Amino acid sequence: MSFGLQDERGFNQVFRPVGTTPERARRRYEWFSARARDLSATRILELGCGLGDAAHSVAISTGAEVLGVDLSRAFVTEAARRFTAPNLSYRVLDIWSPDFDALGSFDLVMGNGILHHLRPNLVAVLARLRALTTPGGGLAFIEPNLAHPAxxxxxxxxxxxxxxxxxxxxxxxxxxxLGDAVQSAGWEQVTVQTTDLLLPGLPTPLARPLLSLERLVKHGAAAKILGQSHFLTARAAK
Incomplete structure (x- = not known):
């Protein structure tokens, strides 16, 4: 793995776009866009938007209004510099800020590798996100699998x-x-699928055989260990 821009606190948060990293990212953004289309989402919140790639991709591919929020001013500044679209915006915002309540409601709340940063207050975070989600709206997060060797x-x-x-x-x-925490926060129809053999930063020629192997083990017991990520979905009660 190769790390890029750090946040103000000195933690590595972004992978450099080398080797398999761009293809891995593209597949994730397509997954978020598919979840948005499943919900016919017109307003989407990305928690922990980082440099804005996912929010931008979803905004362009779905036409929905997308707001990306992040704690890091450096990240949000870079995201706003890199990506502009009429239906896309970014804000520096803490989930516990009173301003978070003033954001309005969203049909989908999404995030790419952010919930594992919020472990100590995870159920409270998930409940706060549910309060911002429209009835019947959805949750979509991708999180690292602790059972994976890497x-x-x-x-x-x-x-x-x-x-x-x-x-x-x-x-x-x-x-x-992860599934238990989401259910404890009051979400319904919770699913956690463990998959994704395409680790970041691997040599590009490895992508094709890894994706072939992923298709073979996707629904089997081996995916619980070989899959690097959990793909989490849930719905808010109607």
């Missing part, structure tokens, strides 16, 4: 955490605990 090294060892410059409370999830 994630277990990165999150579960001292050397891995130092190398990755992880935040002190940052921690990947097992599938069951």
């Amino acid at each position: 994630c277990l090294f990165l999150f579960g060892t001292a050397i891995g955490r130092r190398w990755g410059k992880l935040e002190p409370e940052e921690m990947a999830f097992y599938a069951g605990e």
